[in-house]
Amino acid sequence: MPRAASSHAAMVPAASPWDGVAERLRSNGLRWTPQRRTLVDVLREHEGHVTATELIARCRERDQTTTPSTVYRTLDVLEDFGLVRHGHGPDGREEYHVLPDQVHGHLYCVACGATWEIRPETGAAIVDALAADLGFDVDLSHVTISGRCQTCCRE
Amino acid sequence: MPRAASSHAAMVPAASPWDGVAERLRSNGLRWTPQRRTLVDVLREHEGHVTATELIARCRERDQTTTPSTVYRTLDVLEDFGLVRHGHGPDGREEYHVLPDQVHGHLYCVACGATWEIRPETGAAIVDALAADLGFDVDLSHVTISGRCQTCCRE
DNA sequence: TACACTAGCGCAACGACTTGCAATAGCGCT
DNA sequence: AGCGCTATTGCAAGTCGTTGCGCTAGTGTA
Structure with a gap:
């Protein structure tokens, strides 16, 4: 569904659920930070399952200064928004399902x-x-x- | 305590699955150590569910020198013998089921x-x-x- | 555009669990 | 009872995930 944001916004790539994140956060009094942007960028390419550890590694590829605690905390926030969902793998480690349609x-x-x-x-x-x-x-x-x-x- | 150590041992409490552990271990080339004895003693009183952390604590009550690594390793051995079974709780932590009948x-x-x-x-x-x-x-x-x-x- | 308010960040320390390794000590054998 | 083989132990170091805290930096507002 084209979902025209205005009378002439026909070139939008196919609305991704990620597109409005920044606004969604802000409208809830939360903030859109570089760290969150990095994580969301990584998640965009990972629709499916990923372990927290892997996400941290991928974030660090893009931003060396990435800190585990920040990633975990951001994931918690995103989970509140229903954008990811976490569970535990057979070994008890965290696993995230991106965009649980x-x-x-x-x-x-x-x-x-x-x-x-x-x-x-x-x-x-x-x-x-x-x-x-x-x-x-x-x-x-x-x-x-x-x-x-x-x-x-x-x- | 009555339990006569007489020639006719008829007062044995009711065979517990734990009774033969020492022998079962030995007959498989494994060893019966004080540390394992401590853990088994603890398990005896915990038919049901316990977390690894709790088991370690209980062992330490009996033997201050108890080390986590030893407990985890012994639990692995006991699991091979089917005496305990481990799973992961909702938070991903280990939980042991004692004597999974x-x-x-x-x-x-x-x-x-x-x-x-x-x-x-x-x-x-x-x-x-x-x-x-x-x-x-x-x-x-x-x-x-x-x-x-x-x-x-x-x- | 400048400001204050506070969400979020990075750090450091901690708890749960694992693993490599050298020293110890069960066990079977004689 | 003594001996040797090797399963186990305890320690130290490492990984994954969490949490408390002071400082930084997004945001809405003026």
């Missing part, structure tokens, strides 16, 4: 180390099962379930 | 902080759903799923 859980194969996303329908089945059991309202996005993938099971 | 997953309420075990039947439903989806063989024991419990949902 759709909440989904993850599977991790302990044998080959690969990860998969749980399909929405399957995720729904899990959510339903737990809702029926204890009336629990699951937040799938925060979880990585481990086990063995089909391929590794065969071996 | 039955593999089960956990639920954590982000609102009130309580945790529940997932009932076997419900767990089975989850395992089945993922098996059907990707042929994935889930290891439920390693997971804590977060969300909101029934009570907190109502509020």
Whole structure:
């Protein structure tokens, strides 16, 4: 959807959810700093999953002075805005899902180390099962379930 | 204490899965050390869930010289023997399930902080759903799923 | 454009967990 | 009971993530 910001703004590249971040922050009394800009630039190219450590490394590529604490704190802020979502990988380390268009859980194969996303329908089945059991309202996005993938099971 | 060390030992308390640990270790070329004894003694009284940090603290109560690295390493060994099982809590920290008589997953309420075990039947439903989806063989024991419990949902 | 207000930054220290390594001490064997 | 082999230990150093704090620098306002 072209989403014309004015009568003649037809050349906008395809609105990215990141485009309005600065304004969104400011309108909430927060600030748009160089450090946040760096992180957002990195996130732009990482739609998918990334570990916090990797994000820090990538930020440092662009700005040597990047500090871990700042990155973690900015990620917290972005999470409040729904732009990223964090969970814990099988080893307990932080993992971020960039732009969670759709909440989904993850599977991790302990044998080959690969990860998969749980399909929405399957995720729904899990959510339903737990809702029926204890009336629990699951937040799938925060979880990585481990086990063995089909391929590794065969071996 | 009655427990006669007589020729006929009929007063043994009821065989605990821990009773044979020393022998099991030795017969596998491993060793039964004072440090391991301390940890096992602690575990004996903790059937259920414990964090690694708490275990270390309890060990230190009994033996001031307890070192974290030793405890972690011993837990790894015990896990190989199936006596404990570790997973990661919602904050990514290690949690140990002592004597997992039955593999089960956990639920954590982000609102009130309580945790529940997932009932076997419900767990089975989850395992089945993922098996059907990707042929994935889930290891439920390693997971804590977060969300909101029934009570907190109502509020 | 200058100013004050305060969000955010970088630092330093801390807690949880891991790992390499040299010294110690269980265990089986004689 | 003594001996040697090597599993374990304890330490030190390292990684990942968090937190308290004083100083810096975005922002809205005048």
